[in-house]
Amino acid sequence: MANEENLKKIRSTSEARELGKKGGKASGKSRRKKANLKNALNTILTAEATSETAQILEELGFENTNEMAIMFSLTQQAMKGNVRAIELINKMATSEKDDLDRKEQRARIKALEIANKAASEHQNIQDEQLIIVDEWKDEDG
Template sequence: MAGKDNLKPVRTKGEARSKGRKGGIASGQARREKATLRAALEVLLERKGEDGKTGREALAVALYDQALKGDVRAFAELRDTVGEKPTNKLEMGGDLSIAAVIEEGRKRVARLR
């Protein structure tokens, strides 16, 4: 079978444990870095600028300006942020009885014979 020589052998329990531990440590580090970035962004968003607006307010105004210029993605982001995001609704109706569907199929097959 082609490609069998590319397969790596099954790892021992010790190897698997070691790799799992390293992955867990890396995952924790990534989580901590993400939390640090999130905290830094929160500080920036709450800080007031020279015009007296918070970072959040300045971003909202900038997004609004972009939407007014015709940026569809900016418009969609504004719409979603204010809670007007459209939802996809699917309404199903009719007879969903599986027995009726099977019986109808049998009748069609019988007519074809």
């Protein structure tokens, strides 16, 4: 249960700054490591395949890359009845469409919100009562 005895004391500005620096440096290091890993994987996937699958890919007119070899092998597994392979292919085939659909939907919603805001502002202007004063009367007279 929380009480004053087990709460951490408020850190000074300099302590908070030092901890922030440490966290920032660790975050940057982690990001660079992740980016390097992604680049390495991309290099491996785009390299030429050197298996019998490579020959089949060339005969079928596909790119001879490790990426295409993996996709070809995955397709073969799915055709043999591997449910996980089927699920993965389905997910890969539909995920891009879903992302595009979501982007399009967000754009449409934003456009509708802007149109609704403009319409309501226009409606507010029309709803205001206009008073035309031909002569101005002073309170005194």
